Amino acid sequence: MKMRFAVTGILIAAFIGSGSISSVRAQPRRPPNFIIILADDQGYGDLGSYGHPTIRTPNLDRMAAEGQRWTSFYAAPVCTPSRAQLMTGRLAVRTGLAGGVLFPDSTGGLQPTEITIAEVLKARGYATAAVGKWHLGVLPEYLPMNQGFDSYFGIPYSNDMDQTGGTLTADERFRRYMDAKIEYFNVPLMRNATIVERPAEQTTITKRYTDEGIQFIRAHRNQPFFLYLAHNLPHMPLFRSKEFEHHSQRGLYGDAVEEIDSNVGRILAALRELKLESNTLVLYTSDNGPWAPYLEQGGSAGLLRGAKASTWEGGMRVPAVFWWPGTITSSVATGLGSELDLLQTFASLAGAQAPTDRVLDGYDLSPTLKGNGPSPRHSLFYYASTGAGVLSAVRHDSFKAHFVVPTDGAAAAAAVNPQLYNLDEDPSEKFDLAAKRPDVLAELRALADEHAKTVVTVKNQIATRPQSKGSRP
Ligand SMILES: [Ca+2]
Secondary structure (H helix, E strand, C coil), rough: CHHHHHHHHHHHHHHHHHHCCCHHHHCCCCCCCEEEECCCCCCCCCCHHCCCCCCHHHHHHHHHHHHHEEEEHHHHHHHHHHHHHHHHCCCHHHCCCCCCCCCCCCCCCCCCCCCCHHHHHCCCCCCEEECCCCCCCHHHHHHHCCCCCCEEEECCCCCCCECCCCCHHHHHHHHHHHCCCCEEEEECECCCCCCCCCECCCCHHHHHHHHHHHHHHHHHHHHHCCEEEEEECHHHCCCCCCHHCCCCCCEHHHHHHHHHHHHHHHHHHHHCCCCHHEEEEEEEECCCCCHHHHHHHHHCCCCCCCCCCCCCHHHHHEEEEEECCCCCEEEEEEEEEHHHHHHHHHHHHHHHCCCCCCCCCCCCHHHHHHHCCCCCEEEEECCCCCCCEEEEEEEEECCCEEEEECCCCCCCCCEEEEEEECCCCCCCCCCCCCCCHHHHHHHHHHHHHHCCCCCCCCCCCCCCCCCCCCCCC
C-alpha cells in the first residue's frame, strides 16, 4: 500500500509540474545515441564473424551475434572520399573529394557549406565528438569543429603521412613501412585545433582514442550524443601496444586488429555499465578495403576480388555490424547498404532533419535495422580512386557492370569490353557474363547514364597539392 501511494504521489507531482496529462504524453522520448567506430583499411575478411580463420575478434563477434551483420555494405575505394561520403550522405564526386586523398599540404577539404551527420544531430540537441582520423582537410576551416563537432582529438590524416628521411627510393620507403618506427612518420596528434604531440605515439593510439571516447560517453550520459571514433589502424604502418605484441596468430596485422577489437569491447562495456546500451546504436565498419601492396602486413578482402583503391568488390565492400540491444535483433542483412545511408538513417531515428536543399545519395535503413523488411537500397555507383570522378562500375541488385577496368591505384582506363558479374552467384567476380547478358549490361549502362545527369561538376578539392604532387592513397 505504502509503495503504491508513493508511486501515485510521483505521478501527481509529474502532472502538476508539466501542466497537464497531454503535455506529459507529448514529451518526446529521448532520441538514441549514435557511435560510429571506423577502422582504417580493414578488409572484408578480417573479422572472425566475417570468416577470418586466425584473427580473433571476440568482442566484435559478440556484437555481430547480438546485432545486425551486413554482408553487402559499401564504402569507397580510399580514405578521403569514404569519409566525405560517411559524413554527408553524398557521393564524394558531389563534394569535390572523389578520385584520391588529401595530404598534409593539400589546401582543399570538405567545404563548410556541406552538412554533416554531426550538424544534423547537433541541431537536434546532440553532444558531438570526433576522435581519431579525420582526413577531410587540415586547414582550420576544414577541421571537425567547423563541421558540427564540439571537440576533436586525433591524427588529422593517415598515420603514414609526414614521412621523415628526405628523398627515399621506393625500396627504402617500402622497408620503412614494413619495419616501422614512430619517428619515420612525423604525424601530429591534435586536440581541437592545437597540436599536442608530434610525432604521435602510435603504439598507444588505439587505446587513447578509446579512452577519449569513453570519457565523452561518461560526460554526456544524460543527453543524446554522437561519437565518431575513427581509428588510424590497421592502416600501414602498423603499431600496437606492448599488451598486444605477438597477441595474434595472424602476426602484426592481427595484433592491430585484435587491439581494436579489445577496445570495441571497452566501449560496449562502458555503455552497459552506464545502462545506455538500450538507447545507443553502435556501428562498426571500415573505410575501404585492405592495402594489398604491403604483403602480409595488409589485410584481406576474404572471398572478394581486389583491394583498396580498386572498384572490385574487395576495394569497397566492408564489414558493417549494427548493435542496439532491444531494438536491433540478432540477424544478418544481405541487401545493399552504404555509408552513404548513415546520415538519413540517423536523422530518421533521431527525429532530426536531413538536408533538403541538395542531392543526397542515401536511404533510410532504419526499417531494416528494426527488422521491418529488406534494405530499400537497390543501386550502387562505384567511383574510381583516381581521376576526380570516373564512374567505374554500377551495381543494381544482383548484377554489377564494370565500364572502366578496375585498377589498384594506377590511372583507370576505359574498358574496351565492359564486364558483367552476378554478385549473388559470383561474389568473387570471376565469371564475366557480358557476352551472355547484353540486355542486363544495357540496363546498367542506362542506369549509369541517368545517374551521371545528376552529377554537377564542382571544384576538385583533391587536386590542391602544391606542384601537383599527386594523389596516391
Ligand atoms: Ca583507408
